[in-house]
Amino acid sequence: MLSVQNISFTVESKKLLKDISFQVSDGEFVAVLGPNGAGKSTLLKHLSGQTSLQQGEVIWENQHIHQRKSIELAKKRAVLTQHTQVAFDFSVESVVLMGRYPHFDSIPGKTDIEAIKSSLEMTEMSSYTDRNIQTLSGGEQQRTHISRVLAQVFEKEKMISGAKLLLLDEPLNNLDIRHQHNILQLSAEYSQQGNIVLAVLHDINLAAMYASKILLMKKGEILAFGEPEEVLTEELLSACYDFPAKVSTHPFHQIPQVHFGCPVNTESRKRESDSSPNTVDCGLSSVD
């Protein structure tokens, strides 16, 4: 279980996180949603232990995450950050192997090789193993790094060494539609094995389709936290994004689907249509 208690974070007198508390049970896939500047990445940095705590606590499996040794943590917790740039020309395979470094001393073992192979297959990168990562497209690089974090928390038979934690900051960057679905499918499956996956996403409908819970943030606060059906309501979403939202049901799955940019209600539409001919008239008359 991952438990976040009363986290606040201030930078230059700007409150980026305001008293955030929530709990994630093993087996859950949480999508963190919210507009720019909502504090999603800042929250993720707190969960990964990257940012030192100003206030509050992050407890995972009854231990403070900030007090755990980084090498112990590295065996059970993987983090995908945004804009990872590899400094030298490593091959795809050697980058993915880096995900296994915490698990072996000098020579990769059988499980490590298996982890690399299976995570490359999962992200459909198997045919790229010898390619230089610097020559790949953005999406292919992203899939390589996803393979790396998947390899890091790879488990041959599930739950031998307890639940793992996978933190993904905008994992769908640069990916095409099929790979977006694939990565979320993988994340959902991984969480169903008893692990925790927490991902910052932008696409609400994709989140609704794969995540078991949604954490909706705005201006450093939690607006709502719960199952997609509870969180994805027209009121909450319109308020969150300051943009009118409509919610319907997906034609094939029984899940909410969100549409933005629709008129808020018929009255306002009527008012618009009432007023517009007048303005056109005015324009025309002035030309005359």
Place this chain on the structure above:
Amino acid sequence: MKQSLIIVALATALFLTAILAITNGSANISLTELYQTLIHKLGFDIEHNTKAEAIIWGIRLPRVLLSLLVGSVMGICGAAMQGLFRNPLADPSIIGISAGASLAAALVIVLGTSFFAAFGIYVQMSALAISTFIGAVLATLLIFSLSVTKGKAIVASMLLTGIAINAFSMAFVGLLTFLSTESQLRTLTFWTLGSLGGANWTGVTVMTIIFVIVVFGLVRQYKSLNLLALGENEAKFLGISTEGLKRKVLLFTALGVGFSVSQCGMISFVGLVVPHLVRLSLGSDNRVVLPVSAIGGALLLCGADLISRIVAPPVEIPIGVITALIGAPFFLFLLHQQKKKSIII
């Protein structure tokens, strides 16, 4: 497969170059004489040429061994520095570490000779070695504090710091030439241009110890240096204490560069050219790059020393001149490559 072929080819080339370097020079030695000397020195009774033995044992062998040791230390230190700065331009001689070391050496030579000489030659030599080490450490710390922010080396600051340290130590050495006596002046020139001419068995012993410490110390860091290529945060998420890694790499590099400078003065560009060629042909995995850069550095320096002795015998061209003649155009080429990839600054 290709990897092991290249490594075997390099090792063979290194062996042949070393043999050539022992047998060629102002006086040529035949292979038979070399063989006889070595066998005789191993304690076997064999007919041998005492004059050839004097040249081999007294001059050539320590010199060649020193070139191999210093070259490999410089190669591996360059590779490690580049890994730490996450940039292929970070060579100890360019960013000013060697200059810091030679400045310290110059200070000890000119200002400290009479003081340390009172304690005998060994104290004088160790004072020199320790001060070059301290000079290298101080220069490294300065470069790091000025050019690395948020775990990323700002290339412009890194190179500019190098320019400043190089200029400062050059100016200071220039200033010291006014204060120095004739013999000190010769030593200073030797230091600023670099030479293996002063090779002796004491130096070889010292450098062997440094070689073992530096090579083993750095090769053990190969995983950490690879992870650093992903970025400082990513390396932390994969269990690396980046602060500890920095301290270790800086310590080993300063040790390697400092002692190399104390043995043969400032020899530049070896740490730039060799790791780059290794990465070009074998990829960037530090498990390969670090040890192969050591082999390549040894090969380059041994070869350069051989050239410096046979171009115009009996005159020796300072070896630093030769490595700079090879290295400087190479550095410009690298800058050009970086410009194309637009990763500079």
